[in-house]
Amino acid sequence: MLPSERRARLVELLRRRGTVRVHDLAGELDVSAITVRRDITLLADQGLVHRVRGGATATASVDAPGPDRVPHVVEPATAPAQPTVGMVVPSLDYYWPDVIKGVREAAAGADVRVVLRGATYEAADELRQLARLVDAVGVDGLLVAPTTTGDEGEALVRWLRSADVPVVMVERTPAEGYREAVESVVSDHPRGAAMAVRHLAERGHRRIGVSTTVTSPTAPHVRRGWLEACARLGLPVEGTPDVCTVDRRDTAWPAALDDLLDACLASGTTALLVHSDPEAISLVERCQERGIRVPGDLAVVTYDDEVAELSDPPLTAIRPPKAAVGRAALELLAARLRDPDPGRPAHRVVIEPRLIVRSSS
Missing domain, CATH: 3.40.50.2300 (Response regulator)
Known part of the structure; x- marks a missing residue:
């Protein structure tokens, strides 16, 4: 479905049922929970739905008949589920361990679960890992250092452009043509x-x-x-x-x-x-x-x-400020998950390296 068709279907489901959980909508529309939350935010801004957090029940105005009622979206009464972030890096034994360490430090502070996958500087391998994280694991967002050259790199770029979850590139800068919500953190x-x-x-x-x-x-x-x-x-x-x-x-x-x-x-x-x-x-x-x-x-x-x-x-x-890059990347993604508003501006973070003077100079 096109985004406009999906949102129309979402409103139709809400008007018919009155109260619907976000994850139920995600399953019915065959999209991620974060995509549903984005749609709900947009529709709420337009006054077409009313979002209720926690364990609220539908109000009388929602149960009342008629096309003008405003549906309520009810999320689970329990504490919000811990967000899950997928991370794909091109190497697990050089450069990237410190980046990963920074991600995990920030994830602990933000109560975010991180699922790590290592690739091999091959775009096809990275795409396979990313797709599995989204489709099989059901992650809410992605951290990735993609390979974008060659035919396979172009295929990976197309996939990232159309991803239904927020993406933060790590030590890579989005090229022209990515949707605005693709953010990045890089060393200078x-x-x-x-x-x-x-x-x-x-x-x-x-x-x-x-x-x-x-x-x-x-x-x-x-x-x-x-x-x-x-x-x-x-x-x-x-x-x-x-x-x-x-x-x-x-x-x-x-x-x-x-x-x-x-x-x-x-x-x-x-x-x-x-x-x-x-x-x-x-x-x-x-x-x-x-x-x-x-x-x-x-x-x-x-x-x-x-x-x-x-x-x-x-x-x-x-x-390069590897651990700081990892921390900033996770913090950017966590902020995007907390505020899925499509109108939120994309962030590009650049962090300065350090000079360490030793005997060779």
Whole structure:
């Protein structure tokens, strides 16, 4: 049904029965409870229904015959059911555990249940997990870090656009075309990269390169921050290493690493911003094998700060606010569940990373 048809059917059911529970309506209309609540809010604003919370019974005006009576929607007399939030993240062993920790901390304070699912940076896998959370688990809302590239990514985008439950994207920003109720919480990765460039420039480095990985959704934001910071500080980018390499687990990584170091030596580059920690640690190890001193010949700042302090030497790092991102995402979704008004404006939250200075710079 179209939304207008669904709302007309909802009013018809209410006028015929007088008192109906939200979850009964959701089952009859084959939509989620949150969708019914949104419809009820809209219809109540129009004066077509009257919402009664708790265990109220229908009033005499509701029982009275006639087309002008105003139906009452009665929710359960017991305490409201604990909202259930589904969360799908692309990894359970790198970057995302701290985000999940933040979500769980906020969920405990908001009395929200979280159902977690891990994916594999594959849009089809993410879509399958999301659909099961909505259809089988019956979650009231979703937290997701979706993959949106390729044909499967486009299919996932279409699904998110039409989702009947509120969605908050985590470390992703909704593209043009999402419905307004899709909200987001992200780290300010461009600003984090700019922090690294400024830190290195303040230590006298004039040619600062950047290395990112082709598979990372964060890479474009890190590179943009590097470019903007170099422009503001008057640092040269032409001839400076600006590479997007394969993942360190790829068989082509050793050759890509040597090519990067050769480019640094040839161009007089004395500092590098590297995303992410495993690639930066591997680079430092290769520097030691080739007799390139860190930080004496090449200063290194890594982006992520998952295992940066375990390097030798410990790596200066940009630390995205992972736990804070998780807390803010859950709080946004909980606020949307408490206030399902379709007219509530969408929120976009951006949180600043931190610079952690160690021996490598």
